[in-house]
Amino acid sequence: MESVKERNSFEVRTELVKVENLNIHFKKNKKETMAAVRDVNFHILAGETLAVVGESGCGKSVTALSIMKLISPNDGFVEGQIRLGDTDLNKLTEKQMRDVRGNEISMIFQEPMTSLNPVHKIGDQISEVLKIHHATPKKRLKQESIDMLKKVGIPRADKIVDEYPHQLSGGMRQRVMIAMAMACRPRLLIADEPTTALDVTIQAQILDLMNDLKETMNTSILMITHDLGVVAEVADRVVVMYYGQIVEEADVMTLFKSPKHPYTVGLLNSIPNIHAEEDERLEPINGNVPNVGAVKQGCPFRFRCNFAMAKCGEENPPIFKHGEQGVRCWLYEEGGAIG
Amino acid sequence: MTTPQIEHPKELLMIEEDPKSKPYFINVLIRLSKNKSALLGAAILLLFTIASVFAPLLATHPINEMNYGESLAGPSSSHFLGTDEFGRDLFSRILYGGRVSLLMGLVVVSIAGTVGVLLGVIAGYFRKIDIFIMQCVDVLLALPSLLLAIVIVAILGVGLTNAMIAVAIAVIPSFVRVVRGSVLSVRESEYVEAARALGVKNHKIIFKHILPNIASPIIILATLEFGSAILAAASLSFLGLGAQPPNPEWGALVYVGKSFLSQAWWMTVFPGLCIMLVVLGFNLLGDGLRDALDPRLKL
Amino acid sequence: MSSYLLKRVSSMALTLFGVSIIVFLMVHLIPGDPVTYILGDFATEDAVNKLEAQLGLDQPLLMQYFSYILGALQGDLGTSYITGYTVWEEILNRIPVTAQLALYSVILGTVFGVLLGVLAAVKQNTIFDRLAMMIALVGISAPGFWIALFLILIFSFQFGWFPISGYDGIYSLILPSVTLALGSAGNIARMTRSSMLEVIRQDYIRTAHAKGANMYRLIFKHSLQNAMIPVVTLIGLQFGYLLAGAVVTETVFALPGIGNLIIDSISTRDIPTVQGLILFIALTFIVVNLLVDVVYTMLDPRIKYE
Numbered sequence: 051m052e053s054v055k056e057r058n059s060f061e062v063r064t065e066l067v068k069v070e071n072l073n074i075h076f077k078k079n080k081k082e083t084m085a086a087v088r089d090v091n092f093h094i095l096a097g098e099t100l101a102v103v104g105e106s107g108c109g110k111s112v113t114a115l116s117i118m119k120l121i122s123p124n125d126g127f128v129e130g131q132i133r134l135g136d137t138d139l140n141k142l143t144e145k146q147m148r149d150v151r152g153n154e155i156s157m158i159f160q161e162p163m164t165s166l167n168p169v170h171k172i173g174d175q176i177s178e179v180l181k182i183h184h185a186t187p188k189k190r191l192k193q194e195s196i197d198m199l200k201k202v203g204i205p206r207a208d209k210i211v212d213e214y215p216h217q218l219s220g221g222m223r224q225r226v227m228i229a230m231a232m233a234c235r236p237r238l239l240i241a242d243e244p245t246t247a248l249d250v251t252i253q254a255q256i257l258d259l260m261n262d263l264k265e266t267m268n269t270s271i272l273m274i275t276h277d278l279g280v281v282a283e284v285a286d287r288v289v290v291m292y293y294g295q296i297v298e299e300a301d302v303m304t305l306f307k308s309p310k311h312p313y314t315v316g317l318l319n320s321i322p323n324i325h326a327e328e329d330e331r332l333e334p335i336n337g338n339v340p341n342v343g344a345v346k347q348g349c350p351f352r353f354r355c356n357f358a359m360a361k362c363g364e365e366n367p368p369i370f371k372h373g374e375q376g377v378r379c380w381l382y383e384e385g386g387a388i389g
Numbered sequence: 390m391t392t393p394q395i396e397h398p399k400e401l402l403m404i405e406e407d408p409k410s411k412p413y414f415i416n417v418l419i420r421l422s423k424n425k426s427a428l429l430g431a432a433i434l435l436l437f438t439i440a441s442v443f444a445p446l447l448a449t450h451p452i453n454e455m456n457y458g459e460s461l462a463g464p465s466s467s468h469f470l471g472t473d474e475f476g477r478d479l480f481s482r483i484l485y486g487g488r489v490s491l492l493m494g495l496v497v498v499s500i501a502g503t504v505g506v507l508l509g510v511i512a513g514y515f516r517k518i519d520i521f522i523m524q525c526v527d528v529l530l531a532l533p534s535l536l537l538a539i540v541i542v543a544i545l546g547v548g549l550t551n552a553m554i555a556v557a558i559a560v561i562p563s564f565v566r567v568v569r570g571s572v573l574s575v576r577e578s579e580y581v582e583a584a585r586a587l588g589v590k591n592h593k594i595i596f597k598h599i600l601p602n603i604a605s606p607i608i609i610l611a612t613l614e615f616g617s618a619i620l621a622a623a624s625l626s627f628l629g630l631g632a633q634p635p636n637p638e639w640g641a642l643v644y645v646g647k648s649f650l651s652q653a654w655w656m657t658v659f660p661g662l663c664i665m666l667v668v669l670g671f672n673l674l675g676d677g678l679r680d681a682l683d684p685r686l687k688l
Numbered sequence: 689m690s691s692y693l694l695k696r697v698s699s700m701a702l703t704l705f706g707v708s709i710i711v712f713l714m715v716h717l718i719p720g721d722p723v724t725y726i727l728g729d730f731a732t733e734d735a736v737n738k739l740e741a742q743l744g745l746d747q748p749l750l751m752q753y754f755s756y757i758l759g760a761l762q763g764d765l766g767t768s769y770i771t772g773y774t775v776w777e778e779i780l781n782r783i784p785v786t787a788q789l790a791l792y793s794v795i796l797g798t799v800f801g802v803l804l805g806v807l808a809a810v811k812q813n814t815i816f817d818r819l820a821m822m823i824a825l826v827g828i829s830a831p832g833f834w835i836a837l838f839l840i841l842i843f844s845f846q847f848g849w850f851p852i853s854g855y856d857g858i859y860s861l862i863l864p865s866v867t868l869a870l871g872s873a874g875n876i877a878r879m880t881r882s883s884m885l886e887v888i889r890q891d892y893i894r895t896a897h898a899k900g901a902n903m904y905r906l907i908f909k910h911s912l913q914n915a916m917i918p919v920v921t922l923i924g925l926q927f928g929y930l931l932a933g934a935v936v937t938e939t940v941f942a943l944p945g946i947g948n949l950i951i952d953s954i955s956t957r958d959i960p961t962v963q964g965l966i967l968f969i970a971l972t973f974i975v976v977n978l979l980v981d982v983v984y985t986m987l988d989p990r991i992k993y994e
Contacts, residue, residue, distance in 0.1 A: 118898055145902075152899035164891040168990055169913045178909075179899050214989040230899065528706035531970045533932030536950070540966065543954045544717040620831055624936055627833045628951065640831070647837060647940070654841055661834030668829035 066237055066270045067094040067117070068133040074112055074294075076126035076342065083126065084343035086112050087294045090130075094238065099264065099271040101285035101302075103278065103317065107339040109294035110274045114240045117272070118157055119147045134238070153183040156231035160243035162223035166215035172199070172226055173211035179233045198229040202259060221252035228259060235267050242274045257283045278321050282306065290314050293339055293350035295366075300375040310377040312355045349380070357381060420681040427677020433670035437663070441487040450478035452485050452637060461653045471655040473645065483660055486637035490619050490667065493553050493638070497618035498611050500557035505564020506607060510595060512565060513572025523569070526562045534559035535621055542630045549638070552631030556621045560614055567610050571603035578602075605682040612678055616671030623664050639664045696981070700974050707970040708760065711963055712753050720957045722769050743769070760967065766960030770953075775964035778949065785855055786945035789864055789937070790930050796869035797876060797930075798923055802916075804873065805880025809915075810907060812885060820877065827874030832933050836867040836940040853942035864937045871933065872926040879922045883915040890914070917987050924980035928973045 074087035087109040094100045102110045115121050116128045119139060132139040134154060139147065151157075156179075159165045167175060176198055177191035186194060192211060199207035202225040215223055224244060231239055241260065245253035261284055264271055273284055281288055281302065288305045290298040290313065298311040309315045316335040337354045349366050352358040361380050369376045370386025377386070421427050440447060449469070456476035464471045470479040512522040529537065541555035575581060576599065584594050625631035626640030627647075634645050639660040646656030723739050724731070740746045744755060759766065765775035773781075801824075808820040843863060844852045851860045887893065888911055896910045935947035942948070946965060953961040984991050 120894065120897055148900045148902055150900070151897070152901075157898040159891060159895065161891050165895045167892040167896065167910055167914070169988055170910075178896075178901070182900050182905075216990045227895070230895075524702070524706060527703050528710060531703050531707055531974055532966065533928040533969070533973070535929075535932035536935060536966065536969065539935065539950070539954070540711075540714050540718075540962070543962075544714055544719070546719065616829065620829075623831055624833060627831070628936065628939060640833075643831075643834060643837065647833075650837060650841060651845055657834070657837045657841070661831060661837070664834065665826065665830040668831075669825060672825055672829055 063095040063097065065093045066096040066098075066135065067272070068131070069093070069113075069117070070131040070133070072113065072116065072128070072130040072132065074109070074116055074121065074126060074128050077124075078343070085294060086126070086342050087116070090291075090294075090296055092289050092296065092299065094270045094272060095286075096237075096270055097264070097268050098286045099261075099273055099284050101273040101275060101281045101288045102291055103275060103281055103288055104291040105276055105339050107341075108291045110291050111242055113291070114157070114242050114272060114274050117238075117240060118151055118155060119144075120151075120157075149183065152179045152231075152236070153234045154236055155238045155240065156234070156236040157240040157242065158224070158227045158231050158244050160246050162220050162227055162247060165227055166223055168215055170214075171211070172213055172215065172218070175215075176211075176226070176230050176233055179230055183234050194233070195229075198233050199226070201232070201263070202226070202229040203255075204229070220248055221256065224248060224252075224256055225259065228256075228263070232263055232267060232269070236269060238270045238272060239264075240272045240274070243276070244273075245280060246275075246277070253280075254283075260284060278317060290317070293345065294342065295350070295378060296369065296376075297351065297378045298376065299369075304375055308375075310372070310375065310382055311351075311379050312357055312381070313351050316354075349378075417681045421677055424677040424680060426673045427681070430670045430673025430675075430677060433666055434674060437487055437667050437670070438491065440484055441491050444481075444484040444488055448478075448481035448484050450481045452477065452482045453635065454478070461649060461656075463653070464655055470659045471653065473653070473656055474649055479642075479655060479659060482637040482642065483639070483663055486639045486642055486660065487663065487667075489549070489632060489636065489638040490623065490640075490664070493549070493556075493622040493632075494615045494619040494671075496553050497557045497560060497622065498615045500554070501560040501564055501614065501618070502607070502611050504557075505561045506568050508561070509565040509568025510572055510599065513569040514576060514591070514595060514599065519569070522565065526565050529559075529562040530566075534562075535624060538621055538625060539628070539630065542625060547630050547633070549626075549632040549636065552622055552625045556618055556625065559621065560618060563614070564607075564610060567606055568603060571606045572599055575599050575602045609675055609679045609682060612671055612675035616668040616675070619664065619671075620668050696978060700978065703974060704967070704971060708757055708967060709753070711966045711970075712756060715959050715963045715966075716749065716752075718954070718957060718959070718962075722957045722959055725957050726769055756963070765964035765967070768953075768958055768961045770956050770958045770961075775960050778961055779946070779964065779968055782944060782946045782949050785861075785943050786931075786934055786938070786947065788858070789861055789868065789934055789943070789945060790927065792861060792865035793868035793872065793930055794923065794927065796865055797872035797926065800869060801873035801876025802880050802912075802919065804877035805919075806884060806907060806912065808877065808881040809884035809888065810903075817881075821881065824874040824877040827870040828878075830870070832867055832871060832936050833940055835870055836864070836937055839863045839867060840940075853940075855943050860941070860943070864941045864943060867937050867940075868930055868933050872923075872930060875926060876919060876922060879919050880915060883918050884911055887911045887915045913987055917984065920980055920983050920987065924977045927976045931969050931973065 069090060069092050072087055072090040073085060075083040076086050078084050090109075090113060092100065092102075102113065104110050112121070117132055117139065119128075119142070121128060128140055130140065134150070139150065142150065166172075170178075173192055173195040176195040177186070180186040180191060180194055195211050196207045199210055204210055204222060204225050210218070210222075215226070218226065227244075239260075244260070245256050248256060257280060260271060263269065271284070273280065275281060285302045287301045288299065289296050290305075290311065292313050298305070298309070298314045300310075305314065306318070309318055313335070316333070319333040320335060322332060335354055340350060340353070347366070348364055349355070349358070349362040352362040355362070359380060367378050367380045367383070368388050369378045370382045370388060372382065372386050449467075454477060456472070458476060459468070459472050460474050460476040462468060462472045462476070468478050468480065470483060472478055473482070508522055512519045538552075538555040538559040541558055542551055545551035545554060581594060581598050584598055622631055623638070623640030623643070626633075626638050627644045629644060632638035632641045634641050642660035643657055643664075646653070646658075646660065649656050722743070723736050723745065727735055727739060737746075744752055747755070756766065763776070765779075767774050768778055771778065804820045804824060808817040808824075811817050840850075840852055840863065843849045850863050854860060893906060893910055896906055901910065931947075934945060935950060937943070938945040938947040939951060946969070950962065950965050952958075953965065
């Protein structure tokens, strides 16, 4: 595991996380299951930010939770490989996984208002991670918490450390969540819509903070978001998901300049652009993501797609590779290598 | 991109049609019938109701027939649950006692329910009287209800009827509190606001809009209180304040049985077991009703 | 906090005032003449008049109430017609047994109830859950007097471990405490379960999970304190039921406590004692619920009374 960090110093970016053939099934009832995530493959390089984009219900949050192994066996099960360095997380026992959570991989969530325990002091919640994973002496715990709070830009850190979550604003609480997540200097930070619940001005601050910390701590980030503005701000590479599948992957510049999949195009067209022509109108994508299990065959996006062909109804396309860019659409069959 | 457009098959987007909408109470019954513990509760209550109704047919002996030769005899094939100190058949006495106990519960819930709903609606709807009624309710709730019932029996005098009245009075405050709370929330709803804005008369609003909408909590509370009423009435009888021996009311049977505990455990165990089962039945059914009617209700 | 406390105490006083009126009226409605009871049926009219004057019973009811409430405010609850002791002395005599009984059963009921509820919530929808909830419901549904007799039957008659009745130190309070605890444990277990299930779903539990906390830490450090907030209210309310239940339990076990005294005083028409005892119980109940509010602030830092 140490070798990964060493190699980073040589500026050779190694794969930190590699997810292969990820399938997540949820229990519908006692007998049936349904696939919420199907055949997902992606990797995250050390020190890189990968954004996973899509509407709600497309399986992006579930993917994030599966990396943390936070999907309860009562709800469903996860198939495939989730490698962190040389370890396949999916094969770890719950006990082994506890050493990974909050230590090597940590996670922040969408709702800073409810994600902190209301009855524990801020300092105790931060130092808890250190207590669980590092044998930090009791006397040091408070000071370490204060240091972390300072690192995430919280003023009066020595006072805040003794306060309770309800005494802080949403932005401050998200900073606390980040402090908690970064306390053990994890190799991967998973951020599930970390700015969605925040004011726009605060959003930018939080994203800046995450970028800074990524640089100083050399942490990779998996950013789950529906907001392409966030993607533009932080991502190195982007994976677009639809109905539990990856439909397009590309580096961030390529994705914004030459999006290929009609869904990606639709997403980009539905955000306002300040440089747009005056009479140019926003084009929202009609309809919704189908419920899990609703589409029996063919491409699940075809119902909302302006370019749908007969073939789309018959067979779900594979991912066609066009250089580094991959796209799951029959329109790009020609000249693309199946990836 | 000149790909021909195809029709979007709408039915493919539709996931599941809502099951054919059935009348509300049928849906409630369906939900209730899937709840095993509610069914168990209903079955227990059905069994005891049948046993009480058909007590004359099911009883193996006349309940007051004394037979000193067989006094304090344990359970046997001729006396399923044994006999008491006078040699009377306990099984038959318990059957008849069930009539008394269930009837007591019914009377208490009817009285307390009627008065409680009335006061609760008045307090919740006509806010001017609210403070006064609720202050009274607070005062009554500051006294444990069994204690209140004991004092009331002391005033009215010992006996079955008075015990029922006492328990009913002691139960009223909890009805008032629940009904008032429900009325308050319904009162603020748009349709009641609209009816008031249209100048609909108060009594019409109460009977047409408010009462039907607070039926669920009332039904649930009545079911749960039915059980506690039987429990409280039995406790009064056990203290010698309610039904008096030789009345075979279950609490009274235990009261007598207590004196013969070391010689005839059945005299205590079986009537008490019946009380527990019936109260358990009401609690199970009440819980099931709450889950089926109004899962968020906290009672 | 202090202004909140002031508000609470004044509302408490109002409630207690209401209780005093109701109790006074009710107790005077109890049929039977204490004078006849004390002097017997064949007392001379002279003696009756003299005693009535001595007890203040010749005054109009309103006057009697005022003199009673004035006395009560100064801590004078009157004198027992029967024993000649002041009501305070009577209460102080009897309180040790009842207080111990209430304390033990609250502790037993809370510990047992919370454990059962946590177990049921953690093992939701398993056989443990169903079993735990069935035990809880049986505890709630079984009449206290019956549980008491059942325990006597098994542990006193069968095994001979405990005395059947009477008070002889803590030993004789074990069965009564268990009797009372069973009912409240059932209620507490049900409340704990539903409250725990609510808390387990919360985002902050997911956060704790993501931090690498183990099951023990998740349950006892993160969930329980939050889940206990509504349970504490219930424990406060249970205290009222315990006081009432003590009447029955003390009767069964023949314990010289408050509950037993109430039944005795009612049957002897000892008006000052009945009155004093009921006021005392109401006061205790109200004070306990005030204490519950204080416990709240310790459990939930969001609650600040103002």
